[in-house]
Amino acid sequence: MSSDLTEPGTGPSGAAPTLSEVAKRAGVSSITVSRVVRMPDLVAPETRARVERAMRDLGYVPNLVAGALASARTNSVGVLVPTIANSIFADTVQGLSDKLEPLGFSVILAQSRYDAVREDRVLAALLSRRPEAIIMVGSPATEEGSRLLRNARIPIVETWDLPANPIDAVAGFDNYQAGVAVAKHLVAQGRRQLAFIGGDDPRGTRRWFGFRDEALASGLSEPRRLILDRKDSGSVAAHARLPDVDAVFAANDAHAIGFMSGLRKAGLLRDGPASAQPVAVIGLGDLEMGQLISPTLSTISVHGDAIGRTAATLMLERGGERRIDLGFELVLRDSG
Amino acid sequence: MSSDLTEPGTGPSGAAPTLSEVAKRAGVSSITVSRVVRMPDLVAPETRARVERAMRDLGYVPNLVAGALASARTNSVGVLVPTIANSIFADTVQGLSDKLEPLGFSVILAQSRYDAVREDRVLAALLSRRPEAIIMVGSPATEEGSRLLRNARIPIVETWDLPANPIDAVAGFDNYQAGVAVAKHLVAQGRRQLAFIGGDDPRGTRRWFGFRDEALASGLSEPRRLILDRKDSGSVAAHARLPDVDAVFAANDAHAIGFMSGLRKAGLLRDGPASAQPVAVIGLGDLEMGQLISPTLSTISVHGDAIGRTAATLMLERGGERRIDLGFELVLRDSG
DNA sequence: TGGCGTGATGCTAGCGCTAACATAATGGCT
DNA sequence: AGCCATTATGTTAGCGCTAGCATCACGCCA
Numbered sequence: 013m014s015s016d017l018t019e020p021g022t023g024p025s026g027a028a029p030t031l032s033e034v035a036k037r038a039g040v041s042s043i044t045v046s047r048v049v050r051m052p053d054l055v056a057p058e059t060r061a062r063v064e065r066a067m068r069d070l071g072y073v074p075n076l077v078a079g080a081l082a083s084a085r086t087n088s089v090g091v092l093v094p095t096i097a098n099s100i101f102a103d104t105v106q107g108l109s110d111k112l113e114p115l116g117f118s119v120i121l122a123q124s125r126y127d128a129v130r131e132d133r134v135l136a137a138l139l140s141r142r143p144e145a146i147i148m149v150g151s152p153a154t155e156e157g158s159r160l161l162r163n164a165r166i167p168i169v170e171t172w173d174l175p176a177n178p179i180d181a182v183a184g185f186d187n188y189q190a191g192v193a194v195a196k197h198l199v200a201q202g203r204r205q206l207a208f209i210g211g212d213d214p215r216g217t218r219r220w221f222g223f224r225d226e227a228l229a230s231g232l233s234e235p236r237r238l239i240l241d242r243k244d245s246g247s248v249a250a251h252a253r254l255p256d257v258d259a260v261f262a263a264n265d266a267h268a269i270g271f272m273s274g275l276r277k278a279g280l281l282r283d284g285p286a287s288a289q290p291v292a293v294i295g296l297g298d299l300e301m302g303q304l305i306s307p308t309l310s311t312i313s314v315h316g317d318a319i320g321r322t323a324a325t326l327m328l329e330r331g332g333e334r335r336i337d338l339g340f341e342l343v344l345r346d347s348g
Numbered sequence: 349m350s351s352d353l354t355e356p357g358t359g360p361s362g363a364a365p366t367l368s369e370v371a372k373r374a375g376v377s378s379i380t381v382s383r384v385v386r387m388p389d390l391v392a393p394e395t396r397a398r399v400e401r402a403m404r405d406l407g408y409v410p411n412l413v414a415g416a417l418a419s420a421r422t423n424s425v426g427v428l429v430p431t432i433a434n435s436i437f438a439d440t441v442q443g444l445s446d447k448l449e450p451l452g453f454s455v456i457l458a459q460s461r462y463d464a465v466r467e468d469r470v471l472a473a474l475l476s477r478r479p480e481a482i483i484m485v486g487s488p489a490t491e492e493g494s495r496l497l498r499n500a501r502i503p504i505v506e507t508w509d510l511p512a513n514p515i516d517a518v519a520g521f522d523n524y525q526a527g528v529a530v531a532k533h534l535v536a537q538g539r540r541q542l543a544f545i546g547g548d549d550p551r552g553t554r555r556w557f558g559f560r561d562e563a564l565a566s567g568l569s570e571p572r573r574l575i576l577d578r579k580d581s582g583s584v585a586a587h588a589r590l591p592d593v594d595a596v597f598a599a600n601d602a603h604a605i606g607f608m609s610g611l612r613k614a615g616l617l618r619d620g621p622a623s624a625q626p627v628a629v630i631g632l633g634d635l636e637m638g639q640l641i642s643p644t645l646s647t648i649s650v651h652g653d654a655i656g657r658t659a660a661t662l663m664l665e666r667g668g669e670r671r672i673d674l675g676f677e678l679v680l681r682d683s684g
Numbered sequence: 685t686g687g688c689g690t691g692a693t694g695c696t697a698g699c700g701c702t703a704a705c706a707t708a709a710t711g712g713c714t
Numbered sequence: 715a716g717c718c719a720t721t722a723t724g725t726t727a728g729c730g731c732t733a734g735c736a737t738c739a740c741g742c743c744a
Contacts, residue, residue, distance in 0.1 A: 028501075030730055041694050046732065056692060071499045076476040077416050078730030081699050086413060088456075088477075096432065097442035097653070098636070106433035109459055113470065118477060120424075121457040123445055134449065140412040141424075141454060163407045165364075266636070273640035300434070300602070304609040305641050317433070366700055377724050382702065392722060414700035417729050 029070040038066035049074055080142070088118045089327065090138035092148035094126045094213070095242075098266065100297045100316045101149055104171060107320025108147060115328075117144070126213055126242065128153035132160070139164050145327035147320075150214055151175045167330060169323040173215055174337060181334040183322040187215045190312045191222025193342050194261045194294050199230045201348070203259035203292055206235035209271060210263020211242060219296065223261050240267060259292040259348060265302050265311055268295030272309070272347065283307055285346050292348025307346035314340050365406040374402035385410055416478070424454045425663065426474035428484040430462045430549070431578075434602065436633045436652045437485050440507060443656025444483060451664075453480070462549055462578065464489035468496070475500050481663035483656075486550055487511045503666060505659040509551050510673060517670040519658040523551045526648045527558025529678050530597045530630050535566045537684070539595035539628055542571035545607060546599020547578060555632065559597050576603060595628040595684060601638050601647055604631030608641070608683065619643055621682050628684025643682030650676050 035042040040063060047054050048063040055063070066072075080086040089112060093101040109119050122138055124131035135157050138146060145167040152158040161168045161179050168180040173187060191208075198206060206227050210216040220237055227235050236254060244267075254260070262268035272293050275281040282288040283306055295302060295311040302309030315338060322336050371378040376399060383391050384399040391399070402408075416422040425448060429437040445455050458474055460467035471493050474482060481503040488494040497504045497515050504516040509523060527544075534542060542563050546552040556573055563571050572590060580603075590596070598604035608629055611617040618624040619642055631638060631647040638645030651674060658672050 032730080042730090043695085043732075044693060047693090050732090054692075059692080071495075073472065073496075073500070074476045075478060075730055077413060077422060077478050078699090079732070080413050081417050081701085082730075082732040084699070084732095091457075095442065096445070097439045099438070102435070102438045103433045105457070106431065106459065109432070109457065110461075113458065113466075113473075116473070118473060119457045121427075121441070121445065121455045122449065123442065125446075130449075136409065137449075137452070137454060140410045142411060142413050159407075160409075164409070269637060269640050273642070276642055301605060301637055304605050306609070306612055368700080378700090379702075379725085380723060383723090386702090390722075395722080411700055414729090415702070417731085418700075418702040420702095420729070 028075070029072050030075070031072075034063065034066045034070055034072050037070060038063045086142050086144060087116050088120055088141065088143045089324075090120050090122065090141070090143035090146045092122050092124060092131070092134060092138065092146065094124050094149055096121065096123055100264070100299070100314070101172075103316030104149070104320035104323070107317030108324040109320070110317075111321050111324040124153075126211075128157075132157045135160055145169065147171065147323045147327060151178070153214075167327040169326045171319050171323050173218070174335065178335065181323075181326040181336075183319050183326055183336045183338060185314060185338050185340045187218035188222035190296065190340050191219040191224070191261065192226040193222075193340075194312065195223045195226035195230070195235075197342055197344070198259040198261070198292060198294070198348070199227070199232065201259075201286065201292060204232060205257045205259065206232060207238065207254045207257040207260045208235055208263070209238045209240055209254075209260060209267055212239045216263040219261070219263055244270070257291060260294070262293065262295050265295035265297040265299040265309060268293050268309055268311065268347070269299075269301065269305060272305070272307075281307065283346075286310065286344065286348050289346075289348055294342075294348050298343060303345070310345045310348045311343050312340050313343045314338070364411070365408045366411070367408075370399065370402045370406055370408050373406065374399045422478050422480060423452050424456055424477065424479045425660075426456050426458065426477070426479035426482045428458050428460060428467070428470060428474065428482065430460050430485055432457065432459055436600070436635070436650070437508075439652030440485070440656035440659070443653030444660040445656070446653075447657050447660040460489075462547075464493075468493045471496055481505065483507065483659045483663060487514070489550075503663040505662045507655050507659050509554070510671065514671065517659075517662040517672075519655050519662055519672045519674060521650060521674050521676045523554035524558035526632065526676050527555040527560070527597065528562040529558075529676075530555075530648065531559045531562035531566070531571075533678055533680070534595040534597070534628060534630070534684070535563070535568065537595075537622065537628060540568060541593045541595065542568060543574065543590045543593040543596045544571055544599070545574045545576055545590075545596060545603055548575045552599040555597070555599055580606070593627060596630070598629065598631050601631035601633040601635040601645060604629050604645055604647070604683070605635075605637065605641060608643075608645070617643065619682075622646065622680065622684050625682075625684055630678075630684050634679060639681070646681045646684045647679050648676050649679045650674070 031045050032042040035045045044055060045063050048060050052060055091105060096102055120138060120141060120143060122134035124134060131153050139160060146161060147169045149172045151170050152161060169183060170178050171183050173184045174182055208220050208223050224235055260271055262271055272281055275291055280290045286292060295309050298311045298313035302311055318338055367381050368378040371381045380391060381399050384396050388396055427441060432438055456474060456477055456479060458470035460470060467489050475496060482497060483505045485508045487506050488497060505519060506514050507519050509520045510518055544556050544559050560571055596607055598607055608617055611627055616626045622628060631645050634647045634649035638647055654674055
């Protein structure tokens with residue numbers, strides 16, 4: 013029984029045990045061990061038990077790197093987001109990860125940090141791991157990135173937007189129409205001096221265009237646009253920098269809440285309903301936080317986790333509709 | 349020049365081009381192509397140029413799966429968090445990813461969803477991809493998970509806590525002492541009826557123990573403890589469920605802000621300083637949001653991204669101190 | 685009784701790459 | 715001229731696993 017004293021996980025050379033070491037110990041060929049791991053039904057119960065025993069004794073952990081090379085299936089998905097911290101994209105990653113994990117897929121996560129050079133670099137790094145699909149927020153920033161993805165010949169899912177010429181599949185919503193919806197609502201509410209605060213990333217910019225176009229179409233003067241740095245909380249866009257404005261659309265809820273805190277300091281925030289607000293504020297994202305603060309935040313609600321789950325579905329089912337509009341909803345609360 | 353018309357990324361069989369196809373086209377051996385990719389300095393400039401040309405023509409993307417198998421280096425790190433959505437752990441993932449990405453490491457992300465069974469499963473899945481280290485929030489929930497990690501013989505970094513018997517390295521802070529610090533502060537402020545709201549995960553529970561022990565040591569009666577479900581916002585722990593309480597420590601800022609919104613509805617929230625609050629509220633995490641709401645949130649500040657960066661350092665440098673206490677800071681604002 | 689389907693297991697080759705060790709070609713030195 | 719350090723390139727033998735095809739034993743049927 014001395015072999016029972018072998019330290020688990022340690023083969024003859026102190027390295028991780030391999031299939032064939034397990035096979036030797038169980039007195040079978042390595043392909044049989046492979047079958048026990050992947051298609052146990054094909055192996056006779058007694059043989060299987062013997063192999064399972066040997067695997068446990070040795071502390072065998074399959075090497076998926078070798079398996080992937082041999083089978084040309086990595087069971088992994090590359091996921092690219094601008095940023096994962098404090099962001100609604102985390103919901104999307106959670107959603108797709110929850111859907112893919114039970115299927116045996118691993119998520120390889122990369123961040124572009126809204127930097128085109130870094131995006132191309134991580135895209136190449138991702139592809140060199142031969143994922144079975146790429147799911148990304150938005151579209152590649154450069155032609156090079158786009159080319160890389162097209163040549164990869166794997167499902168590519170762009171999310172959080174509805175690009176006109178997607179590489180492959182799309183799960184998102186119409187950012188332009190979101191801007192339109194907010195402007196429409198504010199105009200109907202009687203607001204006249206609109207402003208937009210947010211980043212100048214592609215999706216934020218599309219929201220701005222919709223917002224501006226609708227304001228102009230309604231006979232209002234061109235709204236002001238304050239481009240915030242990613243690090244800014246939104247409170248930096250204090251009312252002082254937007255005098256005379258009576259309604260603000262923030263590209264995301266964090267900016268909206270930050271701006272509201274600026275309004276509060278300026279004495280321009282009421283605990284009453286939207287009609288009582290000197291300055292209406294509408295966010296985007298529908299963070300739970302928005303319902304907890306006072307006044308509660310009106311916002312464009314988007315389901316980040318549904319985007320993630322839909323993206324997972326799109327990468328799994330190569331046929332069928334490749335463009336899914338998850339829509340958005342204008343949720344009106346007390347801020348505007 | 350017909351070869352220039354070859355569709356990039358498509359080899360003879362429509363499959364991705366390999367090293368040796370590039371080699372053939374450049375008229376060199378495949379090892380030379382490998383060197384151009386990995387150690388370009390070792391290759392003569394003209395040869396290098398020829399190889400680079402061939403790589404571009406063919407749209408060659410290195411296959412790291414094969415490279416990893418051959419070199420026994422995957423350049424990947426397994427990262428396990430309870431959840432990535434709406435959580436402070438996202439900062440940690442961002443921090444470590446930012447540090448590791450430039451070094452060529454990929455992050456394989458998995459979520460346990462606070463489920464021990466799922467944790468063991470994803471841990472095994474992670475290890476089968478042969479990452480060069482595992483960075484996780486907390487410690488394995490089961491003996492089995494712990495065994496798996498010990499046998500992997502790679503750096504293991506546990507974070508967000510300071511376990512007594514870590515598997516390998518640790519980057520975190522003392523959750524028990526955080527609870528103590530909050531209780532001390534509340535007692536000094538003259539609060540007498542304390543309560544704790546939050547989850548019953550290991551770290552939350554440690555905060556509770558510190559909080560309770562210090563309250564008892566100060567002669568107060570045992571604080572109440574309300575265990576919230578992960579889905580709860582904290583507002584469900586309305587004051588109605590905690591009558592007579594004059595101070596609450598919430599295990600995280602989200603719960604704290606939710607509870608404050610409950611207090612507001614009950615008319616128990618003031619815009620003034622902590623001394624004016626009928627019920628003091630202290631959170632943990634120092635979300636930016638806490639500074640934007642009114643009253644501003646007092647909290648235990650923890651640097652999630654520093655934890656991530658430190659964890660990355662610990663996995664890279666195998667020598668030296670393996671237990672890093674990043675500490676925490678009680679940040680006093682207006683809520684308590 | 686011979687043929688053959690079925691279930692269980694094994695053999696062989698190779699996935700695309702790299703480590704480790706050759707081998708060539710060059711030039712400076714004694 | 716001969717030697718050897720240096721630079722540039724190549725050869726060989728796997729890494730650990732799986733696909734695809736054997737092989738073999740069995741038992742059932744005509």
